[in-house]
Amino acid sequence: MSQRKRVTRTLLEKFNCVPVFVASDLRRKYLDGFCKHQLWPLFHYMLPIIPDYGERFDRSLWQAYVTVNVMFANTVTEVINSEEDYVWVHDYHLMALPTFIRRRFFKVKLGFFLHTPFPASDIYMTLPVREEILRGLLNADLIGFQTFDYARHFLSCCSRMLGIHFKTQRGYIGLDYFGRTVGIKILPVGIHMGRLMDTLGYSETQAKIDELKTQYKDKVIILGVDDLDIFQGISLKLLAMEQLLKENSKWRGKLVMVQIANPTSTQEVIEIQDEIRASVMHINAEFGTEEYKPVVLIEQQVSHIERTAYYTVSDCCIVTAVRDGLNLIPYEYTVCRHGSGSGLGVSGADSKQSTLIISEFIGCSPSLSGAIRVNPWNIDDVSGAMHMALTMPDTEKEMRHEKHYKYVSTHDIAHWVRSFMGDLKNGTKSHSERRCWGIGLGFRFRIVALDAGFRKLSLEHITSAYRRTKNRLILLDYDGTMVPCNSIDKTPTLEVISLLNALCADSSNLVFIVSGRSRDVLHDWFAPCKRLGLSAEHGFFNRWQQDQEWTSSMCISDFDWKEVVYPVLQCYTESTDGSSIEAKETALVWHYQDADPDFGSWQARELRVHLERILANKPAVVKSGHCIVEVKPQGVSKGTVAEELLLSQVKAGNPPDFLLCIGDDRSDEDMFESIATAVKGFPEASLADVFACTVGQKPSKAKYYLEDTVEVLKMLHEFSMPSLLQEDHEWRNHGVFSCSKLC
Ligand SMILES: O=P(O)(O)OC[C@H]1O[C@H](O[C@H]2O[C@H](CO)[C@@H](O)[C@H](O)[C@H]2O)[C@H](O)[C@@H](O)[C@@H]1O
Numbered sequence: 001m002s003q004r005k006r007v008t009r010t011l012l013e014k015f016n017c018v019p020v021f022v023a024s025d026l027r028r029k030y031l032d033g034f035c036k037h038q039l040w041p042l043f044h045y046m047l048p049i050i051p052d053y054g055e056r057f058d059r060s061l062w063q064a065y066v067t068v069n070v071m072f073a074n075t076v077t078e079v080i081n082s083e084e085d086y087v088w089v090h091d092y093h094l095m096a097l098p099t100f101i102r103r104r105f106f107k108v109k110l111g112f113f114l115h116t117p118f119p120a121s122d123i124y125m126t127l128p129v130r131e132e133i134l135r136g137l138l139n140a141d142l143i144g145f146q147t148f149d150y151a152r153h154f155l156s157c158c159s160r161m162l163g164i165h166f167k168t169q170r171g172y173i174g175l176d177y178f179g180r181t182v183g184i185k186i187l188p189v190g191i192h193m194g195r196l197m198d199t200l201g202y203s204e205t206q207a208k209i210d211e212l213k214t215q216y217k218d219k220v221i222i223l224g225v226d227d228l229d230i231f232q233g234i235s236l237k238l239l240a241m242e243q244l245l246k247e248n249s250k251w252r253g254k255l256v257m258v259q260i261a262n263p264t265s266t267q268e269v270i271e272i273q274d275e276i277r278a279s280v281m282h283i284n285a286e287f288g289t290e291e292y293k294p295v296v297l298i299e300q301q302v303s304h305i306e307r308t309a310y311y312t313v314s315d316c317c318i319v320t321a322v323r324d325g326l327n328l329i330p331y332e333y334t335v336c337r338h339g340s341g342s343g344l345g346v347s348g349a350d351s352k353q354s355t356l357i358i359s360e361f362i363g364c365s366p367s368l369s370g371a372i373r374v375n376p377w378n379i380d381d382v383s384g385a386m387h388m389a390l391t392m393p394d395t396e397k398e399m400r401h402e403k404h405y406k407y408v409s410t411h412d413i414a415h416w417v418r419s420f421m422g423d424l425k426n427g428t429k430s431h432s433e434r435r436c437w438g439i440g441l442g443f444r445f446r447i448v449a450l451d452a453g454f455r456k457l458s459l460e461h462i463t464s465a466y467r468r469t470k471n472r473l474i475l476l477d478y479d480g481t482m483v484p485c486n487s488i489d490k491t492p493t494l495e496v497i498s499l500l501n502a503l504c505a506d507s508s509n510l511v512f513i514v515s516g517r518s519r520d521v522l523h524d525w526f527a528p529c530k531r532l533g534l535s536a537e538h539g540f541f542n543r544w545q546q547d548q549e550w551t552s553s554m555c556i557s558d559f560d561w562k563e564v565v566y567p568v569l570q571c572y573t574e575s576t577d578g579s580s581i582e583a584k585e586t587a588l589v590w591h592y593q594d595a596d597p598d599f600g601s602w603q604a605r606e607l608r609v610h611l612e613r614i615l616a617n618k619p620a621v622v623k624s625g626h627c628i629v630e631v632k633p634q635g636v637s638k639g640t641v642a643e644e645l646l647l648s649q650v651k652a653g654n655p656p657d658f659l660l661c662i663g664d665d666r667s668d669e670d671m672f673e674s675i676a677t678a679v680k681g682f683p684e685a686s687l688a689d690v691f692a693c694t695v696g697q698k699p700s701k702a703k704y705y706l707e708d709t710v711e712v713l714k715m716l717h718e719f720s721m722p723s724l725l726q727e728d729h730e731w732r733n734h735g736v737f738s739c740s741k742l743c
Pocket of ligand 1: 477478479480490514515516517518582584589591592593625626627628630665667668
C-alpha cells in the first residue's frame, strides 16, 4: 500500500479526517511563498517595503494559493452532504475556499474563522488581490475574528473597497451581500481544558515540576514561551529584563527569566536568533555569576509535559509580541497555575495565584482584564510591569488569577465551537427556503439569495403587462434609479430625456418623477419633457405637466426648526472634511458622499441621534438616504405622493390598470409601502398589474428588483419602443441613441 493510502486510511480511521495532498513544489509556492511570505507578514501589519522583510507580490504564488484552495474545495465536494453538513474553514491559508465551495453548493452552510490578526484597512489595501480575498470571505455565512479590532478592520475594508456597510441588530453584526446576510463573530479561541488537565495529572509532569522546583529553589521565575519569529518581541522582553536588573539590584541573584523559543522555519530566524543569543549572553555576563544565570534560553522544541511544568512553577508569565492573533500561552499558564492542588511555584506561594504581563497587540489581550497590559515597544513600561508583577501583594495576585481562571475555564475550546456553531446555525436557518442563483465570474462570483416573495423583475413579464394595459401610472425615482448614485454629473442624459418623452407621448401613461430634489432643479433638468409630472422635495411640491403651476397639498408654514437644525449641520460639516449642507425650500440635507466613508457614516449616525433629540417637539423628522441625512417636515413623504396620485385617478373613475413604482433608496420604501396599502384599500380599482420595484438587491418592501440603472433604462426602452417608432423620429434621426446602446 502506498504511503498516501496508508496516511489516508489512518486519518480516516483515527480522526475521521480526509487529507488534501499537495505536491512539494506547489506546497512551497503556496505555503512558504504566498501564505508565509506574503499574507502572514501583511496580516501582521508589515508592508514589504524592503524585500528581505516580506516578499513582494508574486502572481505565480497567488496562483498556487488559488490552486490549493481549489484542491480543498474538490475534497470537500467529495465528502460533503451539502444539505445537512456545516462547513467551517479555518485561517488565512484558505481565504479563497468559501468562493469555490459556494460555487458548487449555493445553499451550503459555511463558516470561516481567521486565527491571525486582520490588518488596518490602509495596510490591507496594499494587497494586489485584496478584492478577491474579501469577496472570497464574503461567500461564507459567518466570519469569525479574535478581537473587535480585527473585525472592525475587515468591516472597514468592506465599506471602503466594496461599498458594503454593516448593520447591527440586537447585538449582532451583519453585512448585506446580495440578499444574504454575512454574520460577523468576535470571539477569541479558547484552550482545550480537558487535555491540559490530563497533562497536569500525569506523573511525568509532576516529576518535571519537582525537578524544576529543585533546580530553581528560592528563585522567582518569570516565563516566556514564544515561537521564534519576528513578531514575538523576544528581544524587547530581554531589554526590559536587563533594565529591571539594572534598576533593581534586589532582583539580582533571585530573579530568573526562562525563555522558551520554539524553533520555526522562517528565513528571518537566524537574524533574530543571533540578536537574542547576544542579548542573553550580555545580561548573563553583566548580572550573572557561576551559579546564577538571570536568563535561561531554551532553543529547542519543548514537550507539552515540560511546558506544563514550566507554567506551573513560574510566578509570572510574560508575552511581549508586537503583533499576534491566536496566542494561547496566557490561558494555558493560568490553568496550570490553578493546577490540581497546592504547592505551586518555587517561591513558596501555596495559594492559587498568577501574574500575567501581556502585550496590547495580541488577540487574547482584551479578554484578560486582570493582566498587566503593556506596549512592548516601551521598555520602561515593560520593565515597570515586571517589577509590579513581582512585588504585587499575594491577595491581588489571587484576585487577578481568579478572574482569569473563571474566564479561561468557561471560555474554552468547546465553548468557542459551541458559540460559533450556534451563530452559524441561526444565521443559516432559512437557507433551504431561499431562492438562490450564482452570478459573476472568477472571484466576483457570489450568490444572489432572495426571500420567497422577492424576485427579479422579468422584462418579458412587465413588458407584456405594459402592452396589454391602457391606463398606466408610472412613478420613477430619479437619483440612483434613472442615474447611477456614483455619477458626478447627475443631469439627465439625452437618453433619459428621450425615454421619458417617449413614455409621456403615449396618452395611456401618467408619468411622474418622484424625487427628493428641489423643484428648481427638477424644472431645469426636465425642461425638455413637457408632459412629464414632477414631484419635488419628496412630494411637498407637485406639478402635473410643464404648463401647469406647482401645487402643494401640505399646509405647512412652520419651518422654525430650520434655525435649530442649520447650526448643528454646520458644526458637523466643519468637523467632517468633504461633507456639505444643501438647503432646500422645505428641507435641510447633510451630504457626506465625498467624506471618508467610515468617518462619514460614523458622523451620520451621531448626527441622526443628535437631531432626533433636539427635534423631539418640533414638526420635523430626520431621514437617512444614500450618503445623506435629511431633515424635512413631518408628514412629507414619497408615500403620500404615490397614494395621492393613485387616489386622484381612482376618484376620477379612471383607476390605473398598470402601476409601476420604482426607486432605490429608503425614501422610496415609503412609496412601496403606501402602494401596497392603497391597492388593498381599493379593490374596486381593479389594479391588475402592480409592479413595486427596488433598484439593487437589498431588503425591501418592493416585490421586485432590478440590478441597476442600466436595467431600469433598458426596461423603459422596451416600453417606449412602439411610441418611438411612431412618434419620436426626431431623436432617432439625430442618432441620440440606438437600440444596440440600450440593449
Ligand atoms: O429620495 P431621492 O429622490 O432619492 O433623493 C434623495 C436626495 O437626492 C439628492 O442627493 C443625492 O445626490 C447627491 C448629489 O449627487 C449625493 O451627494 C447624495 O448622496 C444623493 O443622495 C439631493 O441632493 C437630496 O436633496 C435628495 O434628498
